[in-house]
Amino acid sequence: AQSVTQLDSHVSVSEGTPVLLRCNYSSSYSPSLFWYVQHPNKGLQLLLKYTSAATLVKGINGFEAEFKKSETSFHLTKPSAHMSDAAEYFCVVTKGYGQNFVFGPGTRLSVLP
Amino acid sequence: NAGVTQTPKFRILKIGQSMTLQCTQDMNHNYMYWYRQDPGMGLKLIYYSVGAGITDKGEVPNGYNVSRSTTEDFPLRLELAAPSQTSVYFCASRWDTVGLNEKLFFGSGTQLSVL
Numbered sequence: 001a002q003s004v005t006q007l008d009s010h011v012s013v014s015e016g017t018p019v020l021l022r023c024n025y026s027s028s029y030s031p032s033l034f035w036y037v038q039h040p041n042k043g044l045q046l047l048l049k050y051t052s053a054a055t056l057v058k059g060i061n062g063f064e065a066e067f068k069k070s071e072t073s074f075h076l077t078k079p080s081a082h083m084s085d086a087a088e089y090f091c092v093v094t095k096g097y098g099q100n101f102v103f104g105p106g107t108r109l110s111v112l113p
Numbered sequence: 114n115a116g117v118t119q120t121p122k123f124r125i126l127k128i129g130q131s132m133t134l135q136c137t138q139d140m141n142h143n144y145m146y147w148y149r150q151d152p153g154m155g156l157k158l159i160y161y162s163v164g165a166g167i168t169d170k171g172e173v174p175n176g177y178n179v180s181r182s183t184t185e186d187f188p189l190r191l192e193l194a195a196p197s198q199t200s201v202y203f204c205a206s207r208w209d210t211v212g213l214n215e216k217l218f219f220g221s222g223t224q225l226s227v228l
Contacts, residue, residue, distance in 0.1 A: 009153065032215055034215075041221075043222055044205075044217070044219045049215065103156040105153055105155045
């Protein structure tokens, strides 16, 4: 069965410093992995996805994630945080043939001035 | 292009009342989903549909029903509302090309309180 663990429920960084949001997964299949972002009172928006091509995936707004099969990880990074990055971030793995998506519990990112 | 539209945005129900959450998409997506979001729990799948006339249960279907009479619409029905159904509900849709276009498009959510 697929599952997702997000190791931090809340991360706080200063503006201009790097961001690291951690995600570990388990999957019986070669997984597709995603990061979604949810700004306050909004729906979720896709940041980036990994689907067995390059292991380093670039997304929108300067975010990147690296797929590491040996560590079953898919951590999200950004070199320099911006105030507008403050949001909830969800790591997601597909279940089976993509008919279902398993969401992690989310990490709330705060960006301090 | 409106994308995924959910109504209402907010609703307060009394215990035992019923209501329907509306979801419509204008992207001709076959796959549609209903999720609920509870604090610290991520999103849990309630029901999903792979096309008009076809629906299936997700992880937490109890207390809910769905129908899919058209490609565009996927309403979620709550019968006999209970406090445990207090949550934020999201509808989502996507293309049906497996492995290629798995991006989910989300509505803006419905915040439901059952008191």
